[in-house]
Amino acid sequence: MAAALVTMCIACSPAMAIGYLSGVLNKPAYVEALTKLLDAAPSWTREILKRNGAYVSSVRTTEDIAGTGYEMFNMCVPRPTCDDTTIVVMFAPNGMQAWAGLREKGGVSYLGAPNDAQQAVLKRALYVPKPAPKVTSPYLFDVLKKPAYARSSKSLLDHAGKLPNWTRDVLAGNEVSYNSSPAEPAAIHGTTYEVFTVCVKEYSCTNTKLVVMFAPNGAQVWGVVVHESVMSYLGEPSDAQLAVMMGALEAHDAKWGDPRWQVK
Numbered sequence: 350m351a352a353a354l355v356t357m358c359i360a361c362s363p364a365m366a367i368g369y370l371s372g373v374l375n376k377p378a379y380v381e382a383l384t385k386l387l388d389a390a391p392s393w394t395r396e397i398l399k400r401n402g403a404y405v406s407s408v409r410t411t412e413d414i415a416g417t418g419y420e421m422f423n424m425c426v427p428r429p430t431c432d433d434t435t436i437v438v439m440f441a442p443n444g445m446q447a448w449a450g451l452r453e454k455g456g457v458s459y460l461g462a463p464n465d466a467q468q469a470v471l472k473r474a475l476y477v478p479k480p481a482p483k484v485t486s487p488y489l490f491d492v493l494k495k496p497a498y499a500r501s502s503k504s505l506l507d508h509a510g511k512l513p514n515w516t517r518d519v520l521a522g523n524e525v526s527y528n529s530s531p532a533e534p535a536a537i538h539g540t541t542y543e544v545f546t547v548c549v550k551e552y553s554c555t556n557t558k559l560v561v562m563f564a565p566n567g568a569q570v571w572g573v574v575v576h577e578s579v580m581s582y583l584g585e586p587s588d589a590q591l592a593v594m595m596g597a598l599e600a601h602d603a604k605w606g607d608p609r610w611q612v613k
Contacts, residue, residue: 382446410423542590573586
């Protein structure tokens, strides 16, 4: 089930339970409708009838079907897993009738003979989309291990003239302690660049920082260096590229408190 379904009913306080199935099961009509519905259902579903049943529940939602509002509760029994034992209960207004959709080991079935529209709503609720896998963006010290990025960075240094030693160490991939944001994509005229912001711990991260922008696959790189409040451009960035990097510099102070920042 979705990560949002994390409240064990055994832990619900009276106030908290109002939005959960346990909050409506103090009303006789709801208890009667649900008990009748589950009479011929698999035994695991009866956990939801127990005051301290071993199940995981979402908060109540409502669905409008042909002008009638239904109450919905999405639950599962986490033994062996919620993917194997999911039930969505739908109540008519005032709990006068109940229907349910079950998902067991990939199969779907229904209780209470819901009509086609009700089945569609129940089935959709049974298959709540799971969060997309988290994509971990690389950091500057990660991409500088790749030959193309390292070559571009070396070429930038070779043509940069005089630079602070820390800047050369960072771009050369030398051992130096610095803080780095993850790669931020930036689209310019249909091309997506990778933008990194770094600062060296030895200096103030407010007055000393570096933004570098790599072309796709590290084919070329540009940069902006701020050292003790003096700014320099690297690689002759275009106006559009410079605007992106200046924006990264302006966002630097806010990013400094971001837990995604990593230290090399």
